[in-house]
Amino acid sequence: SFDLTQTPSVSVSPGQTATIACSGDDMENKLTSWFQQRTGQSPVLVIHQNDKRPSGISERFSGSISGNTATLTINEAQTMDEADYYCQTWDNYLGVFGGGTKLTVL
Amino acid sequence: QVELRESGPGLVRPSETLSLTCSVSSVSMYYYYYIWVRQPPGKGLEWIGYMFSSGTSSYNPSLKSRASISLDMSKNQVSLRLDSVTPADTAVYYCVRDAGAMVPPSFDYWGQGIQVTVPS
Numbered sequence: 001s002f003d004l005t006q007t008p009s010v011s012v013s014p015g016q017t018a019t020i021a022c023s024g025d026d027m028e029n030k031l032t033s034w035f036q037q038r039t040g041q042s043p044v045l046v047i048h049q050n051d052k053r054p055s056g057i058s059e060r061f062s063g064s065i066s067g068n069t070a071t072l073t074i075n076e077a078q079t080m081d082e083a084d085y086y087c088q089t090w091d092n093y094l095g096v097f098g099g100g101t102k103l104t105v106l
Numbered sequence: 107q108v109e110l111r112e113s114g115p116g117l118v119r120p121s122e123t124l125s126l127t128c129s130v131s132s133v134s135m136y137y138y139y140y141i142w143v144r145q146p147p148g149k150g151l152e153w154i155g156y157m158f159s160s161g162t163s164s165y166n167p168s169l170k171s172r173a174s175i176s177l178d179m180s181k182n183q184v185s186l187r188l189d190s191v192t193p194a195d196t197a198v199y200y201c202v203r204d205a206g207a208m209v210p211p212s213f214d215y216w217g218q219g220i221q222v223t224v225p226s
Contacts, residue, residue: 001167033212035151042200042219043143043151048212054205086151090210093164095141095153 002091004098011104018074020101022087025068030089032070034063037100038083046085047072077105108132110201110217117223118195124188124222128201135159135177139204139211140184142175144197145219152197154186156211193226 004024012018022032032050035043045054047063050070060075070089074081082105087098114126128140142154155165157175165173174187184201198219204211 031210035213037151042216043213044216045212045214048214049208054214084150088151088153088213093210094166095156095164097143097151097153100150 002094002096004087004089004096006085006087006098006101008099009102009104011106012077014078014105016077018077018081018103018105020072020074020085020087020103022070022072022098023068024070024089024096024098027068027070027089028065030091032063032065033088034061034070034072035086035088036081036083037086043086074103077103079105081105108203108215110203110215112199112201112217112220114220114222116221117225118191120192120224120226121190124186124191124195124224126186126199126201126220126222128184128186128217130182130184130201130203132182132203135179135182138206140175140177141202141204141211141213142173142184142186143200143202143213144195145200146194146197154188154199157184191224193224195222196224197222 034047037043051063109131118124136159141156157163172189200219201217202213203215205214
């Protein structure tokens with residue numbers, strides 16, 4: 001089965017750049033989405049198709065792909081960005097989520 | 107704006123069938139993907155499967171053919187059925203829809219989720 005691997009936790013200070021990685025085979029030939037899930041809330045799509053931001057999502061969020069790794073970058077991190085972040089892709093019409101990364105901003 | 111709302115029993119006995127309904131508030135049900143995702147307590151997201159409005163579907167093989175998604179266009183509803191449940195199926199279940207016009211679909215709109223417990 002296809003797996004996506006994420007670092008369990010990332011910690012940054014307010015105003016710094018947070019980088020969250022998601023690795024898997026052949027990621028350059030797949031389309032990756034990223035989701036933010038604050039405690040007790042439903043996930044929110046923040047990046048789709050590797051690097052596209054849905055309407056209403058802050059410009060501080062960006063996505064990229066290089067080799068076997070997709071990356072979510074959050075510029076000028078704020079305390080409101082504290083959340084779990086999940087990457088997601090498709091492999092032969094099967095949806096796959098990464099295990100999630102807990103972002104702490106303090 | 108699209109809204110999705112899940113409903114169904116919060117408790118299902120082991121070996122029985124879990125049945126959830128998602129009510130979709132949108133002008134049309136056509137040309138969209140309807141997706142179910144679940145999240146066990148304290149754990150990450152798990153994709154269950156999808157149904158496109160044309161009837162095309164795909165399911166997570168880890169569920170061993172226990173899951174089935176159906177659409178009722180006349181009622182603007184999406185249903186999930188999960189057979190032979192065990193305590194491992196205890197989770198928050200989310201109904202999701204894409205924004206349309208993209209393949210593979212993105213997970214654009216999420217319901218608030220419904221907690222389902224299977225006691226041991």
